[in-house]
Amino acid sequence: MIQVHHLNNSRSQRVLWLLEELELPYEIIKYERDPKTQLAPKALAAIHPLGKSPVVTDGDATLAESGAIVEYFIETYGKGRLAPRPGTPAHRDYRYFLHYAEGSLMPLLVMKLVFNRVRRAPLLVRPVAKMIANRVSGQFIDPNLRRHIAFLDAHLATHKWFAGDELTAADIQMSFPCEAVVSRGSALGDTARIAALVATYKARPAYQRALERGGPYSLVG
DSSP, rough: OOEEEEETSSTTHHHHHHHHHTTEEEEEEOOOTTTTTOOOGGGGTSTTTTTTTTTEEEEEEESSSSHHHHHHHHHHHHHTTTTTTTTTTHHHHHHHHHHHHHIIIHHHHHHOOOOOOHOOOOOOHHHHHHHHHHHHIIIIIHHHHHHHHHHHHHHHHHOTTTBSSSHHHHHHHHHHHHHHHHHOGGGGOHHHHHHHHHHHHHHHHHHHHHHHHOOOOOOOO
């Protein structure tokens, strides 16, 4: 039986959605973030040394990292579903966005979140913290996010989904950073197409089933 070690408000929601789209049976083991630090509980480290989520077990296999988990399930159980035929332009887009989600886009969004929190430092150091945060955001984070938002908008102007005319696992992988873009980057560019695609994701029956099983979900921070 597939087991998903599911942390609330985390990337593991994507794994539940993928499993629902593939119609695979699975068990959820739930973990809750620390309400003060928003960090994962130490219990997750008993499953994987890094103590992060998502982590899945399938028989004697333990897998971490969203992209690796997605590829494992597509290769092991996909039977041609949720992945374009290899060697096609759609498959090249599929592979690109499957890795772009966490390799290029999400690090900037995490930095955006972190420096937004830096601005809320204790009063004694807040002026200096805000100055540093504003400089890093203005010179590095925001210009790069503007470039990425424009790139995504241009791609979605000519594509129904990230890898062509059908939903693929690349969309599932992109769903979390796209939601973060709409939440944290709407002032940096036109996110209307991205927001529309996120709404399409959330309207899918499989997404709704995953949300029902995984519990309430929202972006951290």
